[in-house]
Amino acid sequence: MRKFAVFSGFLGSGKTTTMIALTRYCTAHHGKAAMISNDLGEGVTLADDRLARLSGANASQITDECICFCHDVLTARLNECYDDGCELVVSDIPGFGVGALEHVYHGLSAEYPGQFELAPFTVLIEPRNVALLRENQGGDMAHILRAQLKEADLIVLNKCDLLEDAELEADRAWLASHYPQANVIAISAATGEGLEDLSRSLMQGSASMAHPDIDYDDADLQNAMDQLTEYYLEYVAQVCCNDFDGTEYLADIAGAVQAELRIRNCEIPHMKLLAWEPEGDFGKVDLLGTDRPIEVTRRFARPCTDVAVILNANAACPASVLDGVIRSVVEETSDRYQLELRYFKKECFNLGE
Numbered sequence: 377m378r379k380f381a382v383f384s385g386f387l388g389s390g391k392t393t394t395m396i397a398l399t400r401y402c403t404a405h406h407g408k409a410a411m412i413s414n415d416l417g418e419g420v421t422l423a424d425d426r427l428a429r430l431s432g433a434n435a436s437q438i439t440d441e442c443i444c445f446c447h448d449v450l451t452a453r454l455n456e457c458y459d460d461g462c463e464l465v466v467s468d469i470p471g472f473g474v475g476a477l478e479h480v481y482h483g484l485s486a487e488y489p490g491q492f493e494l495a496p497f498t499v500l501i502e503p504r505n506v507a508l509l510r511e512n513q514g515g516d517m518a519h520i521l522r523a524q525l526k527e528a529d530l531i532v533l534n535k536c537d538l539l540e541d542a543e544l545e546a547d548r549a550w551l552a553s554h555y556p557q558a559n560v561i562a563i564s565a566a567t568g569e570g571l572e573d574l575s576r577s578l579m580q581g582s583a584s585m586a587h588p589d590i591d592y593d594d595a596d597l598q599n600a601m602d603q604l605t606e607y608y609l610e611y612v613a614q615v616c617c618n619d620f621d622g623t624e625y626l627a628d629i630a631g632a633v634q635a636e637l638r639i640r641n642c643e644i645p646h647m648k649l650l651a652w653e654p655e656g657d658f659g660k661v662d663l664l665g666t667d668r669p670i671e672v673t674r675r676f677a678r679p680c681t682d683v684a685v686i687l688n689a690n691a692a693c694p695a696s697v698l699d700g701v702i703r704s705v706v707e708e709t710s711d712r713y714q715l716e717l718r719y720f721k722k723e724c725f726n727l728g729e
């Protein structure tokens with residue numbers, strides 16, 4: 377089997393966590409699987425890809441361009457995975473990702489007919505965003521969520537560990553009735569619930585190859601996408617003390633960026649901070665909006681000495697504002713922890729500019 381699935385979905389919905397859990401689960405129970413993290417930064421190491429590898433997933437990355445527009449790179453990578461014995465490969469798409477059904481699925485099937493078996497086009501959503509849609513809130517973001525869900529063959533309601541049974545059923549029923557073209561399943565990438573369902577849906581189902589009625593030039597949709605600034609930072613921190621708490625350090629950076637952006641009325645749907653030390657111990661902190669608590673996704677087991685850090689962010693604010701905020705927060709926080717920094721890479725750009 378040469379199955380390929382795109383995972384679309386809003387920033388922070390859990391695409392990476394799900395791809396990690398799914399590829400590990402499939403490989404253990406059904407057949408070898410692989411994941412691809414796709415994002416735009418040029419020549420960067422993605423936090424998602426590094427996290428996936430540190431977590432033991434069979435993972436690789438495609439950067440510089442959306443897989444929507446580099447089918448040669450994508451097909452070469454897919455063929456490598458299948459030659460390596462994979463039966464299922466999943467990839468996410470950068471940013472908001474609306475349009476991948478047309479560009480990736482229809483593009484691949486036109487250019488490489490019959491080469492790949494396309495699994496249901498999969499869109500992840502988290503309960504908080506279902507709530508926004510149900511309450512008719514969410515502003516620009518709601519436009520993106522609706523467009524994404526219209527593309528779906530399979531809607532994955534993730535983070536169901538955060539819901540009571542009755543809430544879960546209500547959300548599932550609402551999604552099924554508003555997006556009747558799609559199957560809806562509920563999972564928790566965090567606990568592993570529903571992974572069997574998801575594996576079977578992808579391995580046994582196939583893409584509908586629909587052409588949903590989405591106005592990709594819609595001014596609101598375009599406006600929302602144009603506001604997005606992407607940020608990629610990689611550095612190494614040399615630690616002087618011997619009780620350095622890497623997790624607290626990452627959480628302090630996330631908290632300070634959140635506070636600074638709140639003052640400036642900027643929204644930050646997702647910032648990821650990943651740090652690891654040479655022996656493979658690592659910490660991960662996620663910021664998922666100015667109004668949500670900082671999430672410590674993984675704690676360092678021990679105090680660490682030297683650490684490598686990757687910070688990736690997507691924010692709805694001008695590039696100069698995000699750059700200024702992140703740079704000064706990283707410098708001030710690192711000073712406070714008496715770290716010496718060596719920068720490797722920084723990229724910051726606005727998608728609309």
Ligand SMILES: Nc1nc2c(ncn2[C@@H]2O[C@H](COP(=O)(O)OP(=O)(O)O)[C@@H](O)[C@H]2O)c(=O)[nH]1
Binds near residue numbers: 536664
């Ligand atoms: N409670 C809970 N949190 C989750 C789950 N899946 C992902 N998350 C958290 O949601 C945040 C965003 O996840 P990520 O996979 O990076 O989302 P992505 O931006 O769509 O790739 C992280 O803090 C994850 O730990 C889940 O099933 N349950």
Ligand SMILES: [Mg+2]
Binds near residue numbers: 391392393424468
């Ligand atoms: Mg991700």
